[in-house]
Amino acid sequence: MRTSRAAFAASLTALLALSLAPPVTAAPQSPQWTDCDADPATPLECATLRAPLDYRAPGGKTVELAISRLKAADPAKRHGVLLVNPGGPGGSGLDMPLGLAQTFPKDVLDRFDLIGFDPRFVGRSSPLSCGFTGTVFDALWPRLPGPGGFPAEAKAAKEVARQCQRAEGDRLPFASTRNAARDLDVVRAGLGEQRISFYGGSYGTYLGAVYGQLFPARVDRMVLDGAIDPAKVWHGMNRGWGPAAETAFADWVDWAAERDATYHFGATPAAVRAHYAELGRALDQRPAQYGQLKLDGNTLREVSRLVLYSDRSDPVLAGLVADLADGQLSDPAVRGFLDAVLATFPADNFVSVFLAVQCTDAAWDRDPARYAAETALDAKRYPFFGAAAAGIGPCAYWPHRPLEQTTKIRPARHGSLVVGATGDSATPYAGAVSMRRMLGANARLLTLADARMHGLYARYGNACVDNTVTKYLVSGSLPEADQRCANVPG
The missing domain is CATH 3.40.50.1820 (Alpha/Beta hydrolase fold, catalytic domain)
Structure with a gap:
């Protein structure tokens, strides 16, 4: 200043x-x-x-x-x-x-x-x-x-x-x-x-x-x-929130890789990250719609960060990623989470x-x-x-x-x-x-x-x-x- x-x-x-x-x-x-x-x-x-x-x-x-x-x-x-x-x-x-x-x-x-x-x-x-x-x-x-x-x-x-x-x-x-x-x-x-x-x-x-x-x-x-x-x-x-969200996301990536037989995002953390990144790019090209909410790649990360507030919600994020990859939001837990956020805020x-x-x-x-x-530095970190x-x-x-x-x-x-x-x-x-x-x-x-x-x-x-x-x-x-x-x- x-x-x-x-x-x-x-x-x-x-x-x-x-x-x-x-x-x-x-x-x-x-x-x-x-x-x-x-x-x-x-x-x-x-x-x-x-x-x-x-x-x-x-x-x-x-x-x-x-x-x-x-x-x-x-x-x-x-x-x-x-x-x-x-x-x-x-x-x-x-x-x-x-x-x-x-x-x-x-x-x-x-x-x-x-x-x-x-x-x-x-x-x-x-x-x-x-x-x-x-x-x-x-x-x-x-x-x-x-x-x-x-x-x-x-x-x-x-x-x-x-x-x-x-x-x-x-x-x-x-x-x-x-x-x-x-x-x-x-x-x-x-x-x-x-x-x-x-x-x-x-x-x-x-x-x-x-x-x-x-x-x-x-x-x-x-x-x-x-x-x-x-x-x-x-x-x-x-x-x-940058380092904290990064740690939380890495935690979820490990969790999802261990459950590849259920979610099929990839059997390694690197594979899960690649799957998530590819989904974000696809949403940037063709966003998903949920009521008034347009889900592009950035919105996916915004929503994901909120889901990651609790390790008990890891299945909700997995459901969101799976649903978006399939082209429809049908998981009741995912819909309930989105409805709650939109109604509360x-x-x-x-x-x-x-x-x-x-x-x-x-x-x-x-x-x-x-x-x-700071943006350039933390974007890399x-x-x-x-x-x-x-x-x-x-x-x-x-x-x-x-x-x-x-x-x-x-x-x-x-x-x-x-x-x-x-x-x-x-x-x-x-x-x-x-x-x-x-x-x-x-x-x-x-x-x-x-x-x-x-x-x-x-x-x-x-x-x-x-x-x-x-x-x-x-x-x-x-x-x-x-x-x-x-x-x-x-």
Whole structure:
């Protein structure tokens, strides 16, 4: 980033003044709970609160915050509230309590009101829209370079930044994680709670950690599952998808080669890679269609990367490759996966918020030459996804500089349990190690070894992980030391 020394000093002074100012919280509100869907069979209540658009001007414009509540199953055992967030940035959490009610253990459901929410600008919380069309794979960033290579990607990234500015320029500067964390304290106050507990997955781990930095006295219990590395927000985090996805893909290639009698992709890893590459080239010539989704070679890799978030989904990727080679998508597991992704991530709102948060949380390098060099390097190192992960995106051309410094995670007074799998390809395990180190002596790291999975608690089925997290949520007592679990069934 090129700027004059005087301008840099002025900017730094302004940023420091804002970042060192005490957090401003809106006046408490009383949520008016109503049935979310008028269906007695789904006992989820919904309400709407309001928060300042700009916390420096708490009396000015506001944003809506859509929240939900699933009450503790046993009022006699109720301990408090557990706010839950699925990640993103851009993920909706309003319906999350209903899903967790199917997977969380009874001891947790008995003791906590599960509180879901759509973070600012997501879903029902004053949604942000840059006007993207098509499916999430059409609008997604970072993305693999097309036929025009890096110059075409840079041009497209600049246009997306301009498109978001035209559509939402007055709200983009306020999309930061710090503001979303301040919104959480509006929710806490509205619920009438002195302290909240928090369960966050993926990006939700960063949101929770930032909340703990801004409001340390308001945290009761905190579980950060699939933690990101706060030191790499955000280009460094995105670039890390290159090596992580390469490792995950190599793992799947080995798995598929061992099952050549079933899938017939090839009996060696080299043969499987060649089969996959040939399929990608064929799709570039004649894309497959699944509803609105056009599957060319790049989209195949985008979808594959998501499937590879879990080693339990290796058969789904094999089914996708086999179906596409046969010219029809008939595997129920494949169709179910694609349907779930397309339904869960509405292209316009999800990608709009994803970009707005990433571009607002941190200052991005504005020199295209840096991204061009990194793209060329990582394309060779990590051919599966490296060019996308390192490539240029709209944040390099974003119309607004961050209003605040990127939050530094420092040792926290409250307890935190950081959870990570050694093979996580979405938030690589090094991020969990980094998060735990930054949070200091009151944090613990819970590791699942030899597993490729993004988000573990009550999802992967590892008894060691599940029992440790449950014990912490129920009792409030962290393990005496960091703990490592073996990847064994149940």
